[in-house]
Amino acid sequence: MEKASDNVSNIHNRFSLTLVNPASHYFSLVGSLAISAVITAIVYFGYLGSNENWFRIPMVIGILALTQLIDTRFTRKKEYSKSLHASLFGNLLWVAVLLMGLLASVVLVKDASLFFVTYGMFLFASFRIGIFTTTLGASIKKAWAICMVQPLAMLLVMIPYDMWYSTLTNPMAVGFGAVFLIIASVWSVLTDRAGRPGMESTHKTIQA
Template identity: 70%
Template sequence: MEPESDDVSNIHNRFSLTLVNPGSHYFSLAASLGVGVVIVLTTYFGYLNNLNIEEFWYKIPLVLGVMAVMQLLDIKFAKKKEYSKSLHSSLFGNMLWVVTILMGLLASVVLSKDTSLFFITFGMILFASFRIGLYTTTLGASLKKALAIAFIQPLAMFLVLIPQELWISMLSNPIALGYGGSFLIIAIAWSVITDRAGRPGMKSTHKTIQAYLASQSNDVDDAEKLMEEHATETKVATSQIKFSSQDGTKEFKMILPEIHPGPY
């Protein structure tokens, strides 16, 4: 026997399409897969000058498959184990990578120069740098853990995307490593500085951000713990308003504290 659905559920079912928005994990999943396809096609058409799609078509399912597996693996490292946040972070990171690749093509056209594989490697390192900032800020990972997992998804995608004979030359490109390394250092410094920005009043800015984001999905445990850390005991007076029927058989009392008990 199917459970009866209430009016709110009926409205949600009727307008379920409107729930697919830029903040939806469905949108992020579809968009990240689409960006993955663009990365493969741009790499082979624009950088490797391979116009025969029959020779590299299998790279598309390989890259998308690795991306999907890494998105599932990323859940293990997030504090709240939320698949939606893993998808959002994957989408933004891959968008940063594909923008870097496309800018490399645009630069070669504007400057009338040959395309450089530097942009693919550099974009991959930018992807990893972005993950460091994202994991430490919103996903609740420590800086050490973020550094350990930053390269997992971008490097795995890179290895299935690029032909094996180009791995060493691209990953040892001193210019790409130099520019990419500078962004890694910036990401690390940014994570440390922003986490300490609220001191001494706020012990950890990142924990406050994470607690706020969790509270938006009705998970208020972290927010309550943060408030308890700064809470002090005090006496609060209360007032009572008494309501009763004319014959006195029914009675109702409303208790009013002199301060609001809090948002949660």
């Protein structure tokens, strides 16, 4: 029994970066909504060169809040706080990619490419696969079913409809995105087996 307890403690330590205190869900809620507004502003000012679409900011915030509720239906214990944490971290990742794209455009003296908007969306989705399987208790199949919902919904609301096709069919962005989705899936499978042979599923043990 003591050995099993030590195994659980070791696994919790290894995944400590993904175990956020649920009491901080108010911070995650406000933070994720604010960052979604920042993402929209960056896309319009930095990538589209337009300031005529301010009405899209509350729309993106609204779709984010809605998809956060949808996320809870796919978590093992229907935990709203954890879906908020996942949303916050994913949006932070998207912001980082967008800022990286703007920096690249400055250094290379080129117009900012929408590649980074699409790439950031796929990276967000890849991150969600890892979070949903490790900390939210979802199976890899459920993680794949839900991983694109939030970032894609935000993108479709954020980008004018006449740019959907060109944005979502960028070959390089789709290629990089597919690679990260595969890496996230493989990582999830491997971490789930990390506790073997002592335990059948590492992820289920973490959720216990």
